[in-house]
Amino acid sequence: MAGGIIEFRNVHKWFGTLHVLDDVSLAVQAGQVVVVCGPSGSGKSTLLRCINRLERIDRGEIVVDGAPLDDQVRKITRLRAEIGMVFQRFNLYPHLSVLDNVMLAPLKVRGLARDKARAIAEDLLAKVGIPEKASAYPAQLSGGQQQRVAIARALAMGPKIMLFDEPTSALDPEMIQEVLEVMVGLAEGGMTMVVVTHEMGFARRVADRVVFMDAGRVVEEAAPEDFFTRARDPRTRSFLGKILSHVPGLPDAST
Amino acid sequence: MLQSLDWSILWQFRAALWNGLLTTLWISAVGILGSTLAGVAVGCLAAVPSLLLRRLTASYTELLRNLPVIVKLFFLYFVLGVPAIPAALLTLILHQSAYIADVTRAGIRSVPRGQVDAGLSLGHGWWQIYRHILLPQVLRIVIPPMTTQYVSVVKNSAVVALISVEDLTYQTQEINVETFRGFEAATAATVLYIAISAVVIGAMTRLYARLAGP
Amino acid sequence: MNAAGSQRLQAALWWLGVAIAVIVAAERVRRLEWAAVAPSLPFLLTALGRSWVLAIVSIACGVIAAFPLALTRLYGPRGLRQLATGAIEAVRATPELMVIFWVYFTWPYLAGNQVTAWNAALGSLSVIAAAYLAEVIRAGISSVPAGQVEASIASGMSGLLTFRYIVLPQALRNMLPALLAQLVALFKTTSLVYAIGVMDFFRAVAVTKNAVFAPYALYLILGAGYFVSCFAIGRIVRWFDPRYQLLE
Ligand SMILES: Nc1ncnc2c1ncn2[C@@H]1O[C@H](COP(=O)(O)OP(=O)(O)OP(=O)(O)O)[C@@H](O)[C@H]1O
Numbered sequence A: 001m002a003g004g005i006i007e008f009r010n011v012h013k014w015f016g017t018l019h020v021l022d023d024v025s026l027a028v029q030a031g032q033v034v035v036v037c038g039p040s041g042s043g044k045s046t047l048l049r050c051i052n053r054l055e056r057i058d059r060g061e062i063v064v065d066g067a068p069l070d071d072q073v074r075k076i077t078r079l080r081a082e083i084g085m086v087f088q089r090f091n092l093y094p095h096l097s098v099l100d101n102v103m104l105a106p107l108k109v110r111g112l113a114r115d116k117a118r119a120i121a122e123d124l125l126a127k128v129g130i131p132e133k134a135s136a137y138p139a140q141l142s143g144g145q146q147q148r149v150a151i152a153r154a155l156a157m158g159p160k161i162m163l164f165d166e167p168t169s170a171l172d173p174e175m176i177q178e179v180l181e182v183m184v185g186l187a188e189g190g191m192t193m194v195v196v197t198h199e200m201g202f203a204r205r206v207a208d209r210v211v212f213m214d215a216g217r218v219v220e221e222a223a224p225e226d227f228f229t230r231a232r233d234p235r236t237r238s239f240l241g242k243i244l245s246h247v248p249g250l251p252d253a254s255t
Numbered sequence B: 001m002l003q004s005l006d007w008s009i010l011w012q013f014r015a016a017l018w019n020g021l022l023t024t025l026w027i028s029a030v031g032i033l034g035s036t037l038a039g040v041a042v043g044c045l046a047a048v049p050s051l052l053l054r055r056l057t058a059s060y061t062e063l064l065r066n067l068p069v070i071v072k073l074f075f076l077y078f079v080l081g082v083p084a085i086p087a088a089l090l091t092l093i094l095h096q097s098a099y100i101a102d103v104t105r106a107g108i109r110s111v112p113r114g115q116v117d118a119g120l121s122l123g124h125g126w127w128q129i130y131r132h133i134l135l136p137q138v139l140r141i142v143i144p145p146m147t148t149q150y151v152s153v154v155k156n157s158a159v160v161a162l163i164s165v166e167d168l169t170y171q172t173q174e175i176n177v178e179t180f181r182g183f184e185a186a187t188a189a190t191v192l193y194i195a196i197s198a199v200v201i202g203a204m205t206r207l208y209a210r211l212a213g214p
Numbered sequence C: 001m002n003a004a005g006s007q008r009l010q011a012a013l014w015w016l017g018v019a020i021a022v023i024v025a026a027e028r029v030r031r032l033e034w035a036a037v038a039p040s041l042p043f044l045l046t047a048l049g050r051s052w053v054l055a056i057v058s059i060a061c062g063v064i065a066a067f068p069l070a071l072t073r074l075y076g077p078r079g080l081r082q083l084a085t086g087a088i089e090a091v092r093a094t095p096e097l098m099v100i101f102w103v104y105f106t107w108p109y110l111a112g113n114q115v116t117a118w119n120a121a122l123g124s125l126s127v128i129a130a131a132y133l134a135e136v137i138r139a140g141i142s143s144v145p146a147g148q149v150e151a152s153i154a155s156g157m158s159g160l161l162t163f164r165y166i167v168l169p170q171a172l173r174n175m176l177p178a179l180l181a182q183l184v185a186l187f188k189t190t191s192l193v194y195a196i197g198v199m200d201f202f203r204a205v206a207v208t209k210n211a212v213f214a215p216y217a218l219y220l221i222l223g224a225g226y227f228v229s230c231f232a233i234g235r236i237v238r239w240f241d242p243r244y245q246l247l248e
């Protein structure tokens, strides 16, 4: 399992007395898509936020792209520029137009010239399917459109890794598909992705591995086929039973 | 009684009142500018997630907010021996900066935390996050509370008369001493103060409309 | 270093700084001219008490005047409403010091006799309190959602009953923190009556300073007197204000 682009080695983290990450070890190879799922409060978001150092860890080690994460501010900032992140609540900047949202980091972090940044931004907006919204403001867009802008914004930095934290769970059902399609496109293009989601259809289609977390621990880690049909841990089976039982057309995981 | 009022006194002292008005205006303007710079700086530091900064900035605002303006003014002027005008300006700036710091901090905290996360995740440093993400939004949010603060600066500037800075209030007292026409002088000064406040409020309202979001 | 460690380090640094500041300050304060000041302490404390009396009495008078003002501004007939609004806003836009002078100068015209500085101080502080508190009360009443009034009227309660049992209890609770905040502000404002010769805490210190040469000791007492008074009131404000507690 050595040589992954992301590696967790016996990582622990506490919020006060709450043990949110409990001895997590995990490796993601370049080009892989890893889906993380688990009940609410199990530490999925925290796991993700540790990768780009939005949260600090208390014990253990995280290695990203060959370099251990440490406290050096400059290194962390440089590293974050290589890791894109997409949030559940989009987190677009409401005072900037869609185009400016996407252009801000290329301009200020990469120091690109304006026309270069603009070309990149327009290109990406076309790629996520909303070129016509470039001059609109976030509040004028639907949730699905906002999330696609957020993906374009993250991609504008040309990241090596993309992190998604429940990117579709704040969306109305009819908009989930348009966002998932963009993500599938990315996965098929060879992007390294860590995706927290309960969209098991997405997991089946593009994930290389599915990780199940509970109470801060990685309980189960398997290829999607094995994960859905031969989960070892009873907690995994019970969780799958809950989220899959009302989805018609999918095999019951507990059998 | 009222018929014994003599409004011509105001015309007679027009030069003194005019000079007093100018002094009040420029002292207030410098006070507003200075307290905004100091207050926004302290407020930004207060919003950084650092225990040490939070405690330091809280000490600053608590200390300044819980002492009357006149105590600070007299301490600078009579105890430390700072000359009158600098003491006046420093007092106004220190006093209001504490309130403006709180307004700024509250404004920054009202921007959803997720936007900071988004900025950090894209590789922005804290300076850029403040400059391009937080402050443009905060600027608009804080205009209404900031208007109250600016009116306060104008009003607090009246105390500088007590260390003989020749502002509007000082001139009213002078007129009263010379002619016992305190009522007429106070009326004139009050009308002028209200006019200045009205101008400040009007300007801030227009600024708010100008910065209207998308 | 991990996250919790950084917090602990910063807390340690803070307390170290506080400890050093306290030690340095204590050493300096010990060497101030306390012997010279000691005889004046009863005089100073009495004056501090006088400042408290000024603040509390004028707040009380202010509240009594503020309720009709606020109600007129909210529900009064057209002309009266504008009048109340104009009076409230005019006082709020006028420097406190000018209001004090104003009462001091105007009183003789209205009452026909001279006014003592103490009465002028109480009068002007009450006027200031009335204007600011009227605004606090208006905001408190406006903070009760209109839907509740509609619901109450729809259930057959009269307008007066609705105000008494639905609006007022909530408004009072909502306005409490702002009310206490005004007490802090008014307490600080009492220092301005120095200008018309009232022997409040501030003037008492100023007078003592002319008699005994102990400027630092006296200003320390002055600052401490106001700071402790205001800080105490401020703490009570936070205690009552749910928004403050959410912010922490
Ligand atoms: N900044 C914080 N301070 C204290 N506790 C926190 C903080 N952030 C998260 N927690 C707690 O840590 C636990 C794990 O949170 P996390 O957000 O990682 O869970 P999650 O698996 O993403 O859950 P969800 O599905 O609800 O998003 C939760 O109990 C949460 O309340």
Ligand SMILES: [Mg+2]
Pocket (backbone or CB within 6 Å): A044, A045, A046, A165, A166
């Ligand atoms: Mg989460």
